[in-house]
Amino acid sequence: MTRFAHSVSALRSSEIRDLMSLATSPNIISFSGGMPGNELFPLDMIDNVYQSLTEKEKQIAMQYGPTNGLPILLESLSGYLEKKGLPIKKNRLMITTGSLQAINILAKAFVDPGDNILVETPSFIGALSAFRSYEANLISVPLKGNGIDIEQLKLKLETTHPKPKFLYFAPNFHNPAGIIYSEEVKLQMIELLTDKDIPLIEDDVYSDLYFYEEDVPKMKNIKTIDPEGIDVCFTGSFSKILGPGLRLGWMLVPEHIYQKCELIKQSIDACSPSFSQVIADKFIRSGYIYEYTDNVRLEYKKRGLAMIEALEKHLPNYVSFEKPRGGFYIWLHLPQGTDSTLILKKAIEKGVVFVTGKTFDPDGVKNDYMRVSFCNTDVDVINKGIPIVADAIREVCG
C-alpha cells in the first residue's frame, strides 16, 4: 500500500460517509447533502431529449469518445460559457467526469508529494481530498465575508517556501461558507499573483444559482478577466444545472496546462461518459438549460430565504452567519471553541443531520462552525428541522 493509503484522510472520509448514509435515511431530516433535490430534476426535458436522439446520436452515446469530450458538446458548451463571458478562444476546454475530476487532474498535473498549495479555510471537502491524495501540503488562508483574507494571503505568499504550486478558491456561493467574493478582493488577488508563477484554480459550480439578478455582474470570474501573467484554471459542472448523476464537469485552461491534463485524463478513465455528453449537449442546444436554471434558481431562493428566516427566528443570538445570496449552503459560526460534533450528535438523536465545521478545515481541526444546506429539503421540512438544530445548539452551548 502507498503512503497515501495509510494517511489520515481515511478517518475523515469514513466520518463523512457515515454522515452521508445517515443523511439518506428516510426518517431523518437532512441539511447535510450538497445534492439537488430529487424532485427538482428536469425529467420531462430529459425524456424529450432522449426521444429526439437519432440512431446515429445514440450510437455516439454508446461509443468511446475523444479524451477531451465529444466535439458536439465541446461546441455547445463553448457557446454557453462564451455567453457568460469566459475566454473560450484563448483557452482549451475539456469535459471531465464531474468537476471533482477536473480538480483531481489539475492536482495531479501540479503536485508532487510534499508540495505546498494554498487553499481557503473553510474549503470544499472534495477538493481537499483530491489534494491530500497527491500528498500536497495544504497551506490554509482564512475566508472573510467578501472572499479570501487578502492580508493573510499576502503573508502566506511571502512566507511559504518552496512557493505554492497553486491557489485553489471558489468565488461564488462558496461551499461551505456561502459567500461571494467581492470584485475588490478578486482585483487584489490578481495584483498579488501577477507574474508570480502561481496558477489559480477557480472552482465555480454554483454561480448560476443566484437569488438576485443584480449580483450577476459582480460574480464575474477571474477567468473572465483572464489576467496577463496568471494561469487561471477554471472548473465547472453540470451537477447543479442539470444533474450530478450524469457526472459531467469541465475545465477551461491555458493550452500548456491542457496538454498535461489531457494526458492525465487518458490514463484515469479514457473519456467521460458519452451517453451523458449527448444528453447534456441536447440540453444546451434545445435551450432547456436556460429554462431549467431559471426554474431551480427560484426554488432554491425560496428554500434559502426560508432557511435564513427560520435560523433568524430560532437560533440563539450567539450564533451568527452570512446570509447567502445563492447556492446551497449556510455556514453557522458558533461560539469560539464549540465542538460542532457534539451538536451533530444531539441533532441526530432528534432526527436532523448537518455537516460539522472541521470537515471543511484543511487542517481538520477547527470545529466551531457548521454547515446547513437548503438545497435538498422543501420549505416545510426546513421549518420543521431548523428549530431542532437550534435546540441541539442550545443543549451544547447553553
Add this chain to the structure above:
Amino acid sequence: MTRFAHSVSALRSSEIRDLMSLATSPNIISFSGGMPGNELFPLDMIDNVYQSLTEKEKQIAMQYGPTNGLPILLESLSGYLEKKGLPIKKNRLMITTGSLQAINILAKAFVDPGDNILVETPSFIGALSAFRSYEANLISVPLKGNGIDIEQLKLKLETTHPKPKFLYFAPNFHNPAGIIYSEEVKLQMIELLTDKDIPLIEDDVYSDLYFYEEDVPKMKNIKTIDPEGIDVCFTGSFSKILGPGLRLGWMLVPEHIYQKCELIKQSIDACSPSFSQVIADKFIRSGYIYEYTDNVRLEYKKRGLAMIEALEKHLPNYVSFEKPRGGFYIWLHLPQGTDSTLILKKAIEKGVVFVTGKTFDPDGVKNDYMRVSFCNTDVDVINKGIPIVADAIREVCG
C-alpha cells in the same frame, strides 16, 4: 508541473492519439481501434430500458450515488458475476468509471514512485499509461501462446528487488496478443505467487466474446479459484458487452484492498455515472445482456474468422500469428527486427490503419509486431483491407 507531466508517456500517447484520429477518418479502413462497431450496439434494447424507467428510477439516474456504485446495480451485477463463478461473497464489488479507472485506482493504491511492478510484454496500453502515471518501474515478462512465460516470471520474481507491488495480466483474449491463458499456466502462477505478498491484477474484459463454447471452462479466472495466500484483484467492464460510452467497469477485490480503493475513488470522481448505472442494471435484470452477448459473440466470430482467413491467404509466409479464439485482436509477428512503424506509414498511404507493436511494449521499443483488430469492421471491409496490409508488409520486409 510534476515529474510525471514531463515524462516520456507524453510522446507515446500523442502518437496513439494521432493514430486514433486517423482511425476515425471516414476514408480510411481502420483495424486499429479496440471499440465495438457502432452498428452493433443494442439500441432497441436501450430504448426499451429507457421507456421502462419509473420516475423514481429517473431521479436516481440524475442524482449522485454511493462512491462504490448504486445498490441496485451492485446487486444485479453480483448475480451476473456469481453465475460465472466469481467469489462475490468473499470479496467486495465496486463500480468504476470504466475498467481503466479500476486499474488506475489499484495502481494508486499499490504504487509509490519508483516501485517495481510486473507486466506482460505485450500489454494493454491503457494499463501501462496508468502505471506510468504513478511512476511505477515496469518489469516486463514475455507472453507465450498459452500465457505468461512461467520461467521468465520465476526469474523476475527471484531477481526483482524490492519485490514487485503486483503482477498485472489479462488472461482471456489478450489485448493485443489475442491469446487465452492455459489452465496449466494459471496453476503455475498460483504456485509461484502463493504467500509471496504480491497481489494479482486480473483484467478480464473480453471473456464473454468467445468464438467456441468449448473454451469457456478453460477460461476460468484465477479470481474464480480465489486461491488462499494471493490477493487477486479482478477487473471487468461493460464496454464490450453493452457499450463503452456508458463508462462502466468494476473491480472485485478483497475487503482490505477495497477500503483503500473506495477512498481513492471518492477523490477521483465521487461516483460513477448514475444514469449509466441505472441503464446497465436494467440491461442485466431484463436478461438483455445474455441475448445481446449471444448476438455480438456470433458477429465477432464471423469477423474474426474472416480476418484469419484473409491473413492466411494474403500474408507473406514469414509473418506468423496465433489464431484468436475470441476477443477483438490478432497479433502479427513480423520478421525479427522489423520496424512496424514503417509498415504503418505505407499502410496509411494505401488507406489502412493498425497499431504498431511498440505501442504495447512496456519498454516502448520492440516493434516487430503489429496489432490488427477485427471488432470494428465488417467482413467486406476486412476482405478489402487485409490485402492492403499484406502489401504494406511486403513493401517493407520484401
